[in-house]
Amino acid sequence: MKTKKLYSIVVVGLLTLFIFGGCTEDFEEINTNRTKLTELDQSTLGPAFANAQWRTFSAYQIFQNLFSDLYAQYFTTITPNFPSDRHVQVGRWIDASYRVFSTDPVPSILEVIEKTAENGDDVGNAVARVWKVHMFHRITDYFGPIPYFELGSSESSVPYDDQQTIYMDFFNELDAAIAVLESNPGGSAFGTNDLIYGGDAGQWLKFANSLRLRLALRISGVDAAKARTEAEKAVASGVMLTNGDNAFLAVNDASFNQLNQITAWNEFRMSANMESLLKGYNDPRISAYFAPTVDNPNEYEGARNGLKQSDLALPENKANTLSNMADIFLPPSQGINPQTVMYSAESYFLRAEGALNGWNMDGTAEDLYNMGIRLSLEQWGTPEDDIQPYIDGTSLPVATGDFVNTPPLTDIPVLYDPANALEQIHTQKWLALYPNGWEAWAEMRRTGFPRQYPRISSDNPDAPADQIVRRMRFVDGEYINNARAMDGAVEKLGGPDKELTRLWWDPN
Template sequence: MKRSYKILSFALLTTVAAATYSCTGNFEEINTNPTKLTELDESGTENAYAAAQYRSIFAAWQTYQSLFADLQGQYFANVAQGFSSDRNVMVGNWLNGAWNDFYGTAIPALLGVLENTGPGGKYENPGKFAMANIWKVYMYLPRTDYWGPIPYSKVGSGEASVPYDSQEFIYKDFITTLKASTATLETLKGTKVFGSVDQIYAGDVNKWILFANTLRLRIAMRMSEAEPALAKTEAESAAAAGTLATNADDAFLKVTPNSFNPMNQATAWNEFRMSAAMESVLKGYSDPRISKYYAPVPGTTNTFKGLRNGYTQGELGQPINAASATSNVADAFLPAVQGTNPFAIMYASEAYFLKAEGALKGWNMGTGTAKDFYEKGIEIAMKQWGIADAAAITAYINGTTPPVALADFVKSPALTDVPVKFSTVPAKQLEQIITQKWLANYPNGHEAWAEYRRTGYPKLYARINSDNPDSPKDAVVRRTPYVDSEKQTNQAAVTEAISLLGGPDNSATRLWWDKP
């Protein structure tokens, strides 16, 4: 990874975070070691932690999440006629920017924190070191789930060419890191670490322990087909240690008018709208969250309209598929509130759906059955979006209507035949659990895409068209190929990474955890 990293100037995160993706006015060159930060004082180290939190979310959000994961997970469909990623095109310059922004702005900030707060560091602090390591796992997880083997353990070592680690190594190190970090934080329960500099939990150690355990449960479930014995052990351990339980535990990244929500910013560009998959499910289930997620078609009061993924430029030019004829995001995701709408990191409802799947596998997830955890997950998810009426939630949980067919451009059939009411058939139960987790995790496209690859659920629509011969319209995009900047400057490491990948460097090769 031969590059000169650039980092945020850490005077104040809220001063510098207003920089756009292409602006470099608020960045500074690193010293003579191209993989390390300039000298940071103690205050600078804390601001570097805040920068690592924000930059790992903000960095190339549009070209990294919105134009890839959100479309592959089918929360949204593309309406920008000049864009092709919704037709499975792996747009190189977009992915290149996503890679370079992550390794060039988010990771250097994190490295500064780990170096200064770790053993022997200038400001050695076990609690800060533990929290930074938990965030490190969160930062790296979607990146390895995009590419597979990536630079990980040797980043920041000072080597001119940084080798890639296998995804198996990375996932197992995630587990080790989270366990070590929570063990440290257990000794600090009831205290604050980083304080207000931590933009998620304001330094609340107890909350970070729950977050880390839930993240470990997510990781264990993801690797459940690749390493079933280890996954079971770690999932049971994480569940027993305590996971996110109520919406008071939900993890949101706080924003300001300067360090704003990147999704809210992007909605101004009219690039995406509600997907047909979401329309079919939300309407079929009479899901009250439909108006929390999306807006009615302009000029109507209660008409919600999605569109299929993968339309050609000509098909997108049809009036029925126009942005003005389909549902945009709800008001909470519009630019007007980009400085106040916090960015969702992880919801407590996910913990219950993970436990429901674990119980379905026969794992010990604590007191409750798969059905119990499933229904609790729905309840928590509804309340998270402001739907508190107990009778309405109970009626939804017992709903027997399936998703609906659509009156769209291609007359799409119903997405699936499963209702909300928990089935007595195990195969249907798994589909229901993942479908409800998909609904609850909105708008986290990274998780939606990863879980779809892992489980095949929810049963998303095939694309109308694909311009990628490696991933035809009825195929699943399994990963994103390595970026050109790495092939040009770090070719030997990329070649080794492809051998670790175990298949061609294309969108059809499965990741380590993605088993047929």
């Protein structure tokens, strides 16, 4: 593939995205220094790969926090000027975010793949191809059709590819990468420039199989046979099993956890969904996820999504009366708290669902569900004596007692119940995925679980308050700069370029 010779190799400069007046200081500063190179050599391949990893999470606030984190209902906004919680997709935010993705990590990862192949670095090539799948599955799960096969070409107009074809290529890429990683269990790539596993090929094999498992379940509603094949291959080859396998992106004071940066701006708080579930289940993770309110240090309080400006004026919806994130997510830890990529607990919940489908997941749905809960609780520091009582818990979610008399979110306990197993699996997975709203929103769309409270209000007539937004609209900049491709993009989407048009894997 012919790629543009444009890379961000060293993260040194600061370029602030001035996106919308009156709040420019609230948007993350994008570290970038693009250097036009004629060729990457062995000494620059590692930094290029590190750049692709870290920059995958760029523009965190305007790409993730103000959209998928709210659509997943992990948080609610307390800032009147942010209409995204009322189903408005602010085009400037998404346009800027997509531009960062397509001009920074994408060229880096494509060039690393190309050069490792030329250099005969099979393990490095395999690791880079796995990361490419991770990068692009996030983007296609946001928009649907995207430029994929020809993104990075020197053409002035880059066509969009349909999501089904992209997903099939994901599995092909993972097949090739996993074959290499299986053959090189003691192999290494990129050394300390691999910000997740330090170059360990064995760990990348587990991550690659867990990613394959995630993608397999994602397509299970539209291609059950393919989904089963891919899921069983993943489990047979070996997925993430312990918290030692968790994928975190290492950070430092220069390349920091971007979630920790935006908490300084005091713009979002715990959702009502979180309050109902965490309080009702007496969930020990509540203090690891959130902080007690400032006004009442003995209470954790959330709020409904979609609050109107008049609602935000009420005392109970103020910053001091709602729960912020826990201390580990606050700015003093931004160079210490690693960036979430993927947890091993997720692989257990995916396997539990697969077992419900009758697939060979090397365990029963109940046992895998319980192990997923156990790993998540252990990950967040729950004492051993508190784990089994939680798994066996029969308490139910609670009403939140707010100004609209919000009822309990659902009526299922934690204790496994075959009659409600699917909802239980996805409710506990949602809790365990925190704070990865990107993935949580995708799974809510696919499964309908956990249940959502309707938003208090929507400012978008195309997306009523009682509906789940199904996708992000194509970015405005593409209609201007890639106009020739956009008719084909909408055709491949299979519906209008609107928020409620479902993606290929979301047919029901």
